[in-house]
Amino acid sequence: MSKKILVVAGDGIGPEIVAEAMKVLQALQADGSIDVSIEDALIGGAAYDAVGDPLPAETLEAAKASDAVLLGAVGGPKWEPLHISKRPEKGLLGMRAGLGLFANLRPAILYPQLADASTLKADVVSGLDIMIVRELTGGIYFGQPRGVETLPSGERKGVNTLVYTESEVERICRVAFDIAMKRGKKVCSVDKANVLECTEMWREVAVKTAADYPEIDLSHMYVDNAAMQLVRAPKQFDVMVTTNMFGDILSDCAAMLTGSIGMLPSASLNADGQGMYEPIHGSAPDIAGKGVANPLATILSVAMMLRYSLDAPAAADRIEKAVSQVLDQGLRTADIMSEGMRQVGTAEMGDAVVAAL
Amino acid sequence: MSKKILVVAGDGIGPEIVAEAMKVLQALQADGSIDVSIEDALIGGAAYDAVGDPLPAETLEAAKASDAVLLGAVGGPKWEPLHISKRPEKGLLGMRAGLGLFANLRPAILYPQLADASTLKADVVSGLDIMIVRELTGGIYFGQPRGVETLPSGERKGVNTLVYTESEVERICRVAFDIAMKRGKKVCSVDKANVLECTEMWREVAVKTAADYPEIDLSHMYVDNAAMQLVRAPKQFDVMVTTNMFGDILSDCAAMLTGSIGMLPSASLNADGQGMYEPIHGSAPDIAGKGVANPLATILSVAMMLRYSLDAPAAADRIEKAVSQVLDQGLRTADIMSEGMRQVGTAEMGDAVVAAL
Numbered sequence: 001m002s003k004k005i006l007v008v009a010g011d012g013i014g015p016e017i018v019a020e021a022m023k024v025l026q027a028l029q030a031d032g033s034i035d036v037s038i039e040d041a042l043i044g045g046a047a048y049d050a051v052g053d054p055l056p057a058e059t060l061e062a063a064k065a066s067d068a069v070l071l072g073a074v075g076g077p078k079w080e081p082l083h084i085s086k087r088p089e090k091g092l093l094g095m096r097a098g099l100g101l102f103a104n105l106r107p108a109i110l111y112p113q114l115a116d117a118s119t120l121k122a123d124v125v126s127g128l129d130i131m132i133v134r135e136l137t138g139g140i141y142f143g144q145p146r147g148v149e150t151l152p153s154g155e156r157k158g159v160n161t162l163v164y165t166e167s168e169v170e171r172i173c174r175v176a177f178d179i180a181m182k183r184g185k186k187v188c189s190v191d192k193a194n195v196l197e198c199t200e201m202w203r204e205v206a207v208k209t210a211a212d213y214p215e216i217d218l219s220h221m222y223v224d225n226a227a228m229q230l231v232r233a234p235k236q237f238d239v240m241v242t243t244n245m246f247g248d249i250l251s252d253c254a255a256m257l258t259g260s261i262g263m264l265p266s267a268s269l270n271a272d273g274q275g276m277y278e279p280i281h282g283s284a285p286d287i288a289g290k291g292v293a294n295p296l297a298t299i300l301s302v303a304m305m306l307r308y309s310l311d312a313p314a315a316a317d318r319i320e321k322a323v324s325q326v327l328d329q330g331l332r333t334a335d336i337m338s339e340g341m342r343q344v345g346t347a348e349m350g351d352a353v354v355a356a357l
Numbered sequence: 358m359s360k361k362i363l364v365v366a367g368d369g370i371g372p373e374i375v376a377e378a379m380k381v382l383q384a385l386q387a388d389g390s391i392d393v394s395i396e397d398a399l400i401g402g403a404a405y406d407a408v409g410d411p412l413p414a415e416t417l418e419a420a421k422a423s424d425a426v427l428l429g430a431v432g433g434p435k436w437e438p439l440h441i442s443k444r445p446e447k448g449l450l451g452m453r454a455g456l457g458l459f460a461n462l463r464p465a466i467l468y469p470q471l472a473d474a475s476t477l478k479a480d481v482v483s484g485l486d487i488m489i490v491r492e493l494t495g496g497i498y499f500g501q502p503r504g505v506e507t508l509p510s511g512e513r514k515g516v517n518t519l520v521y522t523e524s525e526v527e528r529i530c531r532v533a534f535d536i537a538m539k540r541g542k543k544v545c546s547v548d549k550a551n552v553l554e555c556t557e558m559w560r561e562v563a564v565k566t567a568a569d570y571p572e573i574d575l576s577h578m579y580v581d582n583a584a585m586q587l588v589r590a591p592k593q594f595d596v597m598v599t600t601n602m603f604g605d606i607l608s609d610c611a612a613m614l615t616g617s618i619g620m621l622p623s624a625s626l627n628a629d630g631q632g633m634y635e636p637i638h639g640s641a642p643d644i645a646g647k648g649v650a651n652p653l654a655t656i657l658s659v660a661m662m663l664r665y666s667l668d669a670p671a672a673a674d675r676i677e678k679a680v681s682q683v684l685d686q687g688l689r690t691a692d693i694m695s696e697g698m699r700q701v702g703t704a705e706m707g708d709a710v711v712a713a714l
């Protein structure tokens with residue numbers, strides 16, 4: 001049965017990198033490995049510019065009717081003066097909330113071919129393979145009350161609310177435990193249970209949920225220590241599970257340990273296996289339109305999409321092998337370029353992956 | 358005029374490391390460089406064990422009557438089962454709130470003698486010298502409402518509240534700007550203004566306050582990007598200013614970039630220049646009582662105390678030079694030991710600093 005993919009390219013380098021991912025999808029479609037139909041829609045600043053809304057209703061409707069969404073990137077300085085409710089980021093947050101994409105999977109993997117790119121010493125990061133499972137539709141990102149009010153004294157007060165229910169914590173812990181069962185069976189739950197009652201409850205729920213996973217080795221770490229340990233000895237981690245805000249910070253920190261964020265995909269899943277897939281890097285407005293952006297994170301996001309939402313694990317494997325092969329061939333976009341390698345542009349890199357498939 | 362110091366050694370290695378800092382204070386007192394009177398009091402788990410309260414009223418009273426407080430460390434697994442309101446950490450948080458210590462200064466400095474200790478490549482961190490200014494008495498650490506309630510459905514919901522008023526943001530920004538004026542005149546304010554309204558207001562106040570500091574080069578960064586940039590290129594930062602929670606995470610991340618958290622002091626100041634001084638590392642229960650802990654962060658906290666609260670900058674300089682000298686002599690505690698150096702215990706390290714004064 002044909003699966004539906006919605007493509008939302010977004011802003012900055014979004015359209016360029018998504019174009020290369022489309023080549024890969026089309027190649028797999030052409031050789032009969034997958035059966036997909038592809039539509040596209042507006043999101044982010046591009047949608048705001050066209051219709052005054054970073055997440056037009058048609059985009060969300062089309063997303064709901066799809067099996068998976070492929071996102072490029074959103075945002076840029078052009079839209080920063082806008083009110084928070086109209087910013088490109090709202091398109092992304094609205095998509096997460098609207099589709100109920102509560103589970104954000106952010107792998108931090110060091111490609112052996114790119115080991116030199118890391119700012120960390122080789123022995124500290126070689127072989128790094130962490131999966132960060134971030135809660136994505138709750139916590140302080142969505143909690144009420146929120147906003148800025150003026151006090152009787154005339155001064156303003158800004159408020160945001162961190163809130164989790166037990167069931168929200170339980171379901172994200174289950175995702176982490178299920179993933180860990182297919183990996184190293186080690187989960188580190190990150191909280192600030194010594195200060196924040198909400199995350200003290202988080203820890204209790206993690207412990208309780210783990211009772212259903214006797215093989216999982218569950219540990220707990222305060223978020224400040226987790227940030228330290230990622231720098232000190234990142235290979236101690238297998239799967240990490242944490243709140244929306246802590247996951248935002250720690251997953252970016254973990255990604256940067258690899259030195260090549262242009263290589264890292266992500267998946268955001270709901271309870272039905274529907275998912276949104278995107279590179280973890282941003283819209284990089286400074287290099288947009290120049291044809292130099294690295295499309296590999298987006299191409300690897302397609303691999304995650306095939307694996308997690310489109311039930312095509314063999315095709316996913318082929319993409320990942322092809323990416324590894326172009327790296328072996330010495331092809332590098334500017335962001336991962338190093339001595340002795342051959343520098344290529346966005347399109348040439350995409351073509352090389354298609355050829356290697 | 359004699360200044361009053363309150364010493365609260367706390368838990369784990371606290372008493373051992375504070376003992377060495379006391380030797381340094383006494384040596385300076387003996388040679389007439391400073392004129393101080395020293396008292397001590399209970400805090401943390403030690404206070405809970407003795408009187409059932411991690412911050413006894415007498416301790417807070419004695420602190421208020423002092424010019425400065427020297428803290429060892431609080432906490433340990435022994436007290437983790439306690440309710441959050443009785444945990445050792447409450448002693449620390451109560452001291453911060455009780456004394457109004459809103460400005461937390463956390464330097465992340467790489468000692469050239471210890472450059473190898475970092476997990477980062479030498480060129481990325483050599484010469485690193487960042488000052489993180491963390492807001493310490495507001496934000497989600499202290500915001501109301503907070504706690505866990507049971508919903509009609511029977512499931513529990515945990516809540517904490519991030520809240521800042523404009524005046525709270527302004528005063529911490531001023532501290533950061535004042536410090537930057539004596540350094541590189543560059544301040545990076547870290548927020549999550551694209552998602553959290555409270556920190557959108559933070560950014561606005563930072564911009565407004567900067568108008569009084571025309572020489573300061575103020576930039577803004579989202580917290581996830583800041584965590585990335587600390588790993589990618591930490592030397593881009595001079596002074597960073599941020600919220601209580603973000604500061605907790607980023608200052609630990611920055612500290613770990615140096616690879617030697619046993620070397621890093623911190624200061625927590627109120628509007629009157631009263632301050633609490635403590636090493637940034639924790640109570641290290643695993644090595645407590647063994648005489649192997651590194652006392653240098655605590656000794657360097659004394660130097661910060663002399664500089665910021667006791668108006669004795671010359672004595673502060675002498676301590677910092679003495680610490681540098683013992684490192685030059687090749688003395689190392691276990692945590693910073695490397696080949697060719699001489700490993701010493703806590704007391705021997707303290708004695709060496711006194712000798713070098």
Ligand SMILES: CC(C)[C@H](C(=O)O)[C@@H](O)C(=O)O
Nearest residue numbers: 075089092093248551552581
């Ligand atoms: C763009 C922003 C709203 C978003 C987030 O904070 O979740 C981004 O940083 C991410 O991690 O996907």
Ligand SMILES: CC(C)[C@H](C(=O)O)[C@@H](O)C(=O)O
Nearest residue numbers: 194195224432446449450605
């Ligand atoms: C012990 C804990 C309450 C404290 C904090 O979170 O502030 C510590 O991590 C720190 O940074 O001083």
